Amino acid sequence: MEENNTFNGRYTERLARLLLTITILVVLYFAVGYFRNVLIYIAAAGVVSLIGRPVMTQLRKIKVRKKSAPDALLAVFTILVIMGLLAAVISGVVPVVRHLVTEISRIGNTTSMESISANLRNLNSFLISTFSLDYGFKIENVVLDYLKSALNVNIFSNVIGSVASAVTSLAIGIFSVVFISFFFIKDDRLFAKIVAAITPDRLESKATVALGDVERLLSRYFVGLIIEMTIVGLIDLTGLFFVARLDFSSSLGIAFIAGLLNIIPYVGPWIGAAFGVALGVTLKFCSAGTIGLNVGFWVFVLVLLCIFVAAQLVDNYLLQPWIYSTSVKASPLEIFIVMLMAGKIGGIGGMLVAIPAYTVLRVFAATLFPDVKFIRRLTGSGTIQHN
Numbered sequence: 001m002e003e004n005n006t007f008n009g010r011y012t013e014r015l016a017r018l019l020l021t022i023t024i025l026v027v028l029y030f031a032v033g034y035f036r037n038v039l040i041y042i043a044a045a046g047v048v049s050l051i052g053r054p055v056m057t058q059l060r061k062i063k064v065r066k067k068s069a070p071d072a073l074l075a076v077f078t079i080l081v082i083m084g085l086l087a088a089v090i091s092g093v094v095p096v097v098r099h100l101v102t103e104i105s106r107i108g109n110t111t112s113m114e115s116i117s118a119n120l121r122n123l124n125s126f127l128i129s130t131f132s133l134d135y136g137f138k139i140e141n142v143v144l145d146y147l148k149s150a151l152n153v154n155i156f157s158n159v160i161g162s163v164a165s166a167v168t169s170l171a172i173g174i175f176s177v178v179f180i181s182f183f184f185i186k187d188d189r190l191f192a193k194i195v196a197a198i199t200p201d202r203l204e205s206k207a208t209v210a211l212g213d214v215e216r217l218l219s220r221y222f223v224g225l226i227i228e229m230t231i232v233g234l235i236d237l238t239g240l241f242f243v244a245r246l247d248f249s250s251s252l253g254i255a256f257i258a259g260l261l262n263i264i265p266y267v268g269p270w271i272g273a274a275f276g277v278a279l280g281v282t283l284k285f286c287s288a289g290t291i292g293l294n295v296g297f298w299v300f301v302l303v304l305l306c307i308f309v310a311a312q313l314v315d316n317y318l319l320q321p322w323i324y325s326t327s328v329k330a331s332p333l334e335i336f337i338v339m340l341m342a343g344k345i346g347g348i349g350g351m352l353v354a355i356p357a358y359t360v361l362r363v364f365a366a367t368l369f370p371d372v373k374f375i376r377r378l379t380g381s382g383t384i385q386h387n
Contacts, residue, residue: 041173045180050219051226052078052185075186079178095249191215203368210367214360221356224323225263231319232269232311233259239307240280244300245293250283258308262315265339265351269315273308280304330362334378 032039059074068074128137184190192211199207233255240251257279258272284292284300293300330338335355342354365375 037173038176041176042180044173044177045184046191047222048079048082048177048181049184049188050215051222052082052181053188053215053219054223055081056185056188071186075182078185079181083178188215206367207364210364213363213367217359217363218356221323221359228315228319228323229259229262232262232315235311235314236276236307239310240276240304243293243307244280244303245291246280246283247291250280250291254279258311263352264348265335265355267343267348267351269308269312273305273312276308277301277304330358334358 055078056074059077060068060071062068124138127133192208195207195211196204236258237251237255240246240254241248244251246254254276258269258276261268261272261275264271280292281297281301281304285297293303295303335358338354338358339351342350342357344350346353362378365372365378369375
């Protein structure tokens, strides 16, 4: 009888713990959805602090009379450095984008339009002969019909309100990220203290070690990502200006966009290449001026494709292996599978956060559960190497 009572007591206790765990998970799920913007601000501030960590480290080495400046002052200076670099990039890109828009808006040159019309006629003939379409088929009519069905008056009537709302949200977001980043940069142990506060005592030491590994790896990853985007953009700029013979402002604008889109793993480079080719062809054959390599339509398209493919070969075989080996410490197959799963779950947004999220999960799993065979085999030795 006592054994039954003991068994029932243990069963009731386990059931109560299970129900409590499920309740906590449900509450967390709804809390994350409700406070999604706040969590995004905190995550963005975390990224800023990780990027600013090398700057903060170097500033602390500067001493006057064997004393370094207060951490609060160094944190402010670090944020100003990051914001200054971002402002410099934006101020340099805005005129370039304006130039691209100006060039495209000058479409109207008769010779250019005749060239485009001839290419459209050739494309129509190709589509008609290949897919046995009606001889009156015109690709431009298909595009126009699609645009008419996709756009309506209601879209434009809501533009002003949407812009005002977006500007307000952006201002709040920037202020929030900067404010939170200040405290993360000022006290590089702040996040560790927060994690330690919500971690059970028996796992606190391991969680602290894992968090240190995560911060170090992600700092390398984000800095490496900036370097990767810069190098890819420079390669595209060199090819567009010296090979495709586009003017410098147009080359810089297209290269910047392609480099920025390169942040989206696997898919981003293809989107950037497609956008760059379309924009380069538009500038050459539709703008009022005469720019670009003096070749035919399809040859010019091939030249642009070769430029973007060359940049991606350098990225895929030199830059990405270096970034992944020094930060994520995962094989390319792991990364590819993670990307597929993240893309299926969250689309492009999911792919953007896939590598940082996988790094966090991988490090914590290796540190907290080193005896699990699957995790031990996945990470190679049961723990992430500290270096």
